[in-house]
Amino acid sequence: MEKLIQGLVKFKSEDFETYSDVFSNLKDKQNPHTLFIGCSDSRVVPTLITNAMPGELFLLRNIANIVPPYREDDQYFGTQAVIEYAVNVLNVENIVVCGHSNCGGCNSLLNYYNQNFSNIKSVKKWLSLGLPALKKLNEIAKEKSLPVKEWMIEQLNIIEQIKNLLTYPYIAEKYSSKKLNIYGWYYIIEKGEIFNYNKETGYFEPINM
Structure with a gap:
């Protein structure tokens, strides 16, 4: 302290x-141009890796940069509230979903059915939102090595969260009318490299400008 x-x-x-x-x-x-959805991991510092100034990024951080699918009921939804405020009140122009290498949340997701969650039951419930990414991984990479599966689940998780964003009616409307951009980024901690998801090719490509 x-x-x-x-x-x-x-x-x-x-x-x-x-x-x-x-x-x-x-x-x-404030008038931020971008909603940055990132992992709570202490090694990921959004303003540092983007060189952003105060007032530019509206930050949403949680374990494994997860976006719950849209719901309408009377429960408390912190993540959904942040997204709603950013898009409908602050009128951000961009949403970035940023995952990263060596993600503890994604590692737990990879071992979801074999891990003991007895003392972190809330984490287990939260990570269940990432199970579609695990299902996809098991469909396409069952024979891959563990290190390959680790980075694949991190990237597949980003793609799944982008899909979840588009279940929000107001996001889908703005995205389809080109009033809102959505990006998927993959950050490699030890190299300082960031890759952007190309939805046309289905690959994460290095950002080099």
Whole structure:
């Protein structure tokens, strides 16, 4: 905690002063251009890997960057509420679903039927939303090695969450009318490389600009 407190002091004395005009312009409202849906993994820092400034990204983070399919009832839905607010109130132009290498959530998903979830029952329930990706993996990669399956489940999970996004009526409408872009990114932690999903080819391709 002491390190975090020292970081707060450094932020106020150095970083905040550098970007004081930016924060001043943001004091009354935000106008982010992108909803970034990423994993809660501490190694994934959205603003760092995108070089984004404060006010650019509206962040949604959870285990394994999962998007629950759209539902209408009176339950509490934190993830769905964030998506709804970003799209219908903030009118973001883009949605990014960003998965990553060595994802603990996806590893648990890969071992879903053989893992002991007795002390993390909420995690088991949450990861069940990723089972379509596991089913797809078992259909196309049953004979693959474990390392190959690991990165495949991480990428297939991204694709499945994009499909889930399109079950939201307001997202489907904006996407079909080209008012909203949806991207699937795969981030390799140890290399700093990000791959973008090409829906035409079905492959993740390196982002090189």
